[in-house]
Amino acid sequence: MSSYHAPTDEMMFLLQRVFDAPSVWQSLPALADNIDIDTAAAILDEAAKINGELVAPLNRSGDEQGVSFTDGQVFTPAGYRDAYRQYAEGGWVGLCGEPEFGGMGMPKMLGVLVDELGYSANNAFNLYGSLTAGAALCIHAHGDEQLKQRFLPGLYSGEWAGAMDMTEPQAGSDLRCISTKAEPQADGSYLISGSKIFITGGDHDLTENIIHLVLAKIAGSEGISLFVVPKLKVDAEGNCAQANGVSAGAIEHKMGLKASATCVMNYDNAEGFLVGRANRGLVCMFTMMNYERLSIGIQGLGSAQASYRMAANYAKERLQGSDSHNAQQQAPIIVHGDVRRMLLNSRCLTDAGRALAVFTGLQLDLAKYSQDSEQQAYATKLAALLTPVTKAFLTDRGLECAINAQQVFGGHGYIRETGIEQWVRDTRIAQIYEGTNGIQAIDFVGRKLIADRLSTVSELFHQQSLQLAQFSDVPSHLIAQQQAMQDEFLSALNDVMLAKEQDSHLINAVAVDALDAFGYLMCGYFWLLMQQTAQQHQATLPQDYVSSKAQLADYYFARLAPRFTMHLASVKAGSSATMQLDVAAF
Numbered sequence: 001m002s003s004y005h006a007p008t009d010e011m012m013f014l015l016q017r018v019f020d021a022p023s024v025w026q027s028l029p030a031l032a033d034n035i036d037i038d039t040a041a042a043i044l045d046e047a048a049k050i051n052g053e054l055v056a057p058l059n060r061s062g063d064e065q066g067v068s069f070t071d072g073q074v075f076t077p078a079g080y081r082d083a084y085r086q087y088a089e090g091g092w093v094g095l096c097g098e099p100e101f102g103g104m105g106m107p108k109m110l111g112v113l114v115d116e117l118g119y120s121a122n123n124a125f126n127l128y129g130s131l132t133a134g135a136a137l138c139i140h141a142h143g144d145e146q147l148k149q150r151f152l153p154g155l156y157s158g159e160w161a162g163a164m165d166m167t168e169p170q171a172g173s174d175l176r177c178i179s180t181k182a183e184p185q186a187d188g189s190y191l192i193s194g195s196k197i198f199i200t201g202g203d204h205d206l207t208e209n210i211i212h213l214v215l216a217k218i219a220g221s222e223g224i225s226l227f228v229v230p231k232l233k234v235d236a237e238g239n240c241a242q243a244n245g246v247s248a249g250a251i252e253h254k255m256g257l258k259a260s261a262t263c264v265m266n267y268d269n270a271e272g273f274l275v276g277r278a279n280r281g282l283v284c285m286f287t288m289m290n291y292e293r294l295s296i297g298i299q300g301l302g303s304a305q306a307s308y309r310m311a312a313n314y315a316k317e318r319l320q321g322s323d324s325h326n327a328q329q330q331a332p333i334i335v336h337g338d339v340r341r342m343l344l345n346s347r348c349l350t351d352a353g354r355a356l357a358v359f360t361g362l363q364l365d366l367a368k369y370s371q372d373s374e375q376q377a378y379a380t381k382l383a384a385l386l387t388p389v390t391k392a393f394l395t396d397r398g399l400e401c402a403i404n405a406q407q408v409f410g411g412h413g414y415i416r417e418t419g420i421e422q423w424v425r426d427t428r429i430a431q432i433y434e435g436t437n438g439i440q441a442i443d444f445v446g447r448k449l450i451a452d453r454l455s456t457v458s459e460l461f462h463q464q465s466l467q468l469a470q471f472s473d474v475p476s477h478l479i480a481q482q483q484a485m486q487d488e489f490l491s492a493l494n495d496v497m498l499a500k501e502q503d504s505h506l507i508n509a510v511a512v513d514a515l516d517a518f519g520y521l522m523c524g525y526f527w528l529l530m531q532q533t534a535q536q537h538q539a540t541l542p543q544d545y546v547s548s549k550a551q552l553a554d555y556y557f558a559r560l561a562p563r564f565t566m567h568l569a570s571v572k573a574g575s576s577a578t579m580q581l582d583v584a585a586f
Contacts, residue, residue: 004056004121005309006048008041010351011113014358015040018533021109024362028369031107034099040110043095047114050090051121054083059122062259063422067204069251074203074261084128084206088158092118093129098140101152108368109361112298116354119302123426124259126302128161130295131201135162135213138288139228142276147228150238151211160209164288165196165229165265173439175224175282180216182227182272192216192229192272195249195264200433202263203231203248209240212265213288214272215281223279227272245270256425290387292434294360297390300398301353303427308346310420311405314412315339333408341559342408346401348556352523353394355530360386381456385448388440392512393519395430396437402427441511444518450497450507454490457518461486464525473535474528478557482524485564489521492571499574509575517567524561527553 015021016037025031058079065077076084087093096111097103118126136155139147154160171177180194192214196202203210210231218225233241249264276284315334323331333339363386366379402423406413413420431437449457465486468479493514500506534541534549 003310003313004052005306006044006052006117006120007305007354008044008048010354011044011116012041013530013533014355015109015113017537018355018530019109019358019362021107021362024109024365025107028365029371030369031105031365034105035107035110043106043110044113044117046090047092047117050087050092051117054086055118055125056121058083058125058259060419060422062122062124063256063426066258067251067261069248072247074205074248074251074263076204076206076261077259080125080259081206083125084158087129088207093132093158094136094156095133097133097136097156098152101136101140101148102156103136107361108364109358112294112357112361113354115295115298116302116305116357119299120306121302122259123299123303124257126299127257127260128201128204128206129158130292131164132158132160132162134164134288134291134295135211137291138213138226138284139275141287142226142284143228146236147273147275150234150236151228151230153238154209154234155211159207160211160230161201161204161207163199163201163210163212163265164285164292165199165202165212165214166285167198168194168196173436175215178215178217178224180214180267182216182218182225182274183269184218188273190216190218190227190272190274191269192227192245192267193269195266197264198252198433199263199265201261202265204261208232209234210246212246213275213285214267215285216272218278221279224281225278226275226281226284228275229267229270229272233271254429256422256428289434290384293387293391293440294357294364296430296434297392297394298357299430300395300427301350301357302398303423303430304346304350304353304394304398304401307402307405307420307423307427308343308350310418310423311346311408312343314418315343315408339408342404344552344555345560346404348527348552348560349397349401349523351530351552352526352556353397355526356386356519356522357390357394359526360390378456378459381452382460385444385452385456385460388435388444388448389515389519389522391434392431392437392440392444392515395427396516397519398430399424399427437515438512441515442508444515445493445496445511446507449493449514450500454493454497457493458490461490468525468528471528471532474532474553478528478553481557481561482521482528485521485524485561488568489517489564492517492568496571503575505575505579509578510571510573513567513570517564517571520561520564520567524557524564527556 022037025035062077068075094103095106099105132155168178182190182192212229214227214229215224231246233244245268247266249266252262316332318333319330320333323335363379363383367383370376406420406424409420412418531549531553534546538546
């Protein structure tokens with residue numbers, strides 16, 4: 001029952017009108033000659049085409065067949081290998097990669113939209129390219145010139161794939177406990193020995209080689225270092241040679257994402273190369289980790305979009321009950337208030353979540369390309385603040401939207417034939433991997449708010465307030481509501497900042513609610529921004545489109561923004577109620 005829908009009109013509205021991407025790109029010399037709005041539109045259209053025609057049709061069959069493990073080899077479902085070859089040949093793996101090594105050099109605010117189109121077609125398939133792009137980003141940021149020349153062209157071309165190898169049975173979120181070892185060699189390389197679990201894309205048959213980024217401890221040191229460890233050895237010219245002692249020991253049997261190969265990986269004196277400085281591996285790996293955090297946030301967004309569209313189409317067709325205007329005739333279930341509630345919740349969260357993703361991508365572009373040092377520094381801090389939010393808030397809401405969609409289907413949503421239950425299963429992991437959402441929230445509150453003494457978030461709210469003051473086409477009571485939420489958030493988090501020294505449990509206890517409150521606050525801002533922008537461009541936009549933006553904003557503030565107050569009340573409650581129950585009583 002899956003029918004792929006690419007919301008390219010909404011994407012272009014954000015790029016061209018809401019965030020004025022053409023002006024942004026022209027202000028950044030590194031992008032000015034590489035991208036314009038017509039090129040962006042063409043890229044989105046082509047991404048929609050390849051995902052709709054090539055990738056989406058493999059979603060259901062890939063879930064049914066899953067990956068297989070035979071004689072130490074991992075095989076992806078039928079059709080995946082050929083589809084990935086075409087996908088890579090189209091340049092999609094290296095879309096935002098460095099041009100000097102074969103990437104296309106596209107801006108991240110466009111890249112997040114292409115990612116959404118991929119995830120809304122097929123979560124499992126899109127993960128392979130996402131991990132490859134993240135590995136390339138890490139090597140480019142921290143590797144020496146020799147590593148870049150040897151590994152980046154193969155990664156950006158999609159001829160090779162990438163994987164991130166961190167977790168061990170005894171070391172999940174606490175990576176201090178890893179036991180994988182690296183023995184230094186006379187030629188400057190290292191021999192890597194150990195095992196990892198839960199490695200997405202750890203082994204498969206999609207590419208000639210797989211380039212692993214592996215965390216290990218150098219012999220005699222307790223510090224953690226990062227190594228490039230290819231499945232097949234790669235010579236100085238970038239050619240693949242013999243096997244390198246990297247093998248899959250098993251594949252994980254999972255609730256969802258069955259076409260994504262999640263592997264137990266073994267390293268038997270595998271040749272590896274140090275990335276960055278010794279004992280600074282986590283710093284290097286977090287470059288890739290932060291890329292993947294944003295990508296997984298987009299996975300949640302793509303799942304929300306796909307499941308919403310399936311549910312909306314179903315609700316227009318499924319006849320149950322009657323309309324109040326004609327009690328004698330069955331009506332489509334979309335006339336019923338509770339069905340509309342679920343659909344509108346999903347629509348409002350998805351559209352605002354997309355704006356959050358593009359806004360985060362914009363900050364990453366400014367941090368990378370701006371020649372204004374102050375602008376670059378602020379964008380760097382703001383991107384760091386927003387990354388855990390995009391990961392946690394968008395994946396939490398993505399699962400919520402998928403469950404809403406399943407509920408719209410009723411009993412038909414619980415059986416496999418309609419396809420909606422797959423989106424629930426596939427989306428669930430997004431709240432767990434790349435750092436659980438609780439860890440994202442602790443990072444957000446502890447490091448990005450409190451350690452920064454609320455400086456970056458205060459500046460963000462100040463800039464938003466200046467914009468809100470200029471909005472003439474948005475109801476004044478909604479602007480007042482938004483500004484009041486900003487003030488309440490800063491006040492509550494300032495109280496947390498002052499109280500944390502006397503309460504060691506405070507940040508951990510309130511972090512998730514603080515992140516959720518901030519997420520709903522940001523969505524409110526984006527709805528006002530989208531409504532104002534649509535009104536300003538009403539002469540060149542369809543009238544029903546302009547009206548729908550006002551109606552959706554009205555729904556958001558009436559039915560979803562009150563969640564902000566609930567979450568902030570939990571923040572203000574502190575940690576005592578959470579921590580008072582004795583461990584033995586659980």
